[in-house]
Every structure is written in structure tokens, then in C-alpha cells.
Amino acid sequence: MNNDESLLPEKLVVQATIEEIWSVGQRLGLVGMKEEEIPKKDDYPDIPALVTGIKGLARVLGISASTVVRLKASGEIDDCTFQSGKTVIFDTHKVLERLRLSNHKSKYKNNKKHLGQWRRK
Numbered sequence: 019m020n021n022d023e024s025l026l027p028e029k030l031v032v033q034a035t036i037e038e039i040w041s042v043g044q045r046l047g048l049v050g051m052k053e054e055e056i057p058k059k060d061d062y063p064d065i066p067a068l069v070t071g072i073k074g075l076a077r078v079l080g081i082s083a084s085t086v087v088r089l090k091a092s093g094e095i096d097d098c099t100f101q102s103g104k105t106v107i108f109d110t111h112k113v114l115e116r117l118r119l120s121n122h123k124s125k126y127k128n129n130k131k132h133l134g135q136w137r138r139k
Contacts, residue, residue: 061111061114062110062111062114065078065110065111065114066078066110067109067110067111068107068108068109068110069107069108069110070105070106070107070108071106072086072087072090072106074108075108075110075113078110079110079113079114089117090106094116094117094120095108095112095113095116095117097112097116098112098113098116
């Protein structure tokens with residue numbers, strides 16, 4: 019592959035290959051995964067990566083099936099769910115990460131009406 023800087027002035031973006039555009043984007047920091055987005059395989063070594071069904075996810079996480087249904091219905095784990103018809107597949111590592119991050123959020127963090135009720139006057 020030729021030098022990317024010399025290719026940019028000579029070629030139109032339409033004429034550049036995907037590899038050339040990708041490498042220039044990586045060099046400029048526009049393309050690529052951030053370090054915190056890269057999934058670590060060592061985080062959950064005992065848990066399978068993919069689980070089929072609501073009961074399967076409930077068994078792996080140690081929670082009830084109704085809790086999994088409630089999480090799925092609220093949309094909290096939508097980006098971790100793959101569904102085709104009745105078949106539901108969950109990415110357990112993503113589910114655990116989403117639940118870990120959502121656990122840091124307070125129920126009343128953005129609701130100023132409720133925050134005002136518990137303040138001392």
C-alpha cells in the first residue's frame with residue numbers, strides 16, 4: 019500500500035479503496051475502537067458469551083425470568099439482544115456490562131422535583 023498522505027491529494031474519496039480510507043481515518047483518530055469499548059475476554063471467564071432464551075439468561079445471571087423480561091421490556095438491554103421471531107439470543111458479557119453501568123446511575127439523579135423533597139430547608 020502506498021503512502022496515505024500522498025494518496026489523499028491525488029485521489030478523490032470515491033476512487034479510494036476502503037482500506038485507504040480506513041487507514042487514514044485511524045491515523046487521524048476518527049475511526050477505530052476506543053480502549054474502553056474493546057471487550058475484554060478475561061472479565062467473565064466462567065460465563066458463556068451467548069445465551070439463548072430468557073430463562074437461559076436468568077439462569078446465568080442468577081435472577082428471575084420476570085426480571086429479565088422487565089429489563090428487556092424497558093429497553094435497558096436492547097443493544098445486547100438479538101431476536102429473530104421467537105428466538106432471543108443475549109450477549110451475556112454486554113448485558114453484565116450494561117447492568118454494571120446502569121447500577122451507577124441514581125434513580126432521582128436527573129429528577130429535580132424529587133431531589134427537592136429530601137433537601138433540608
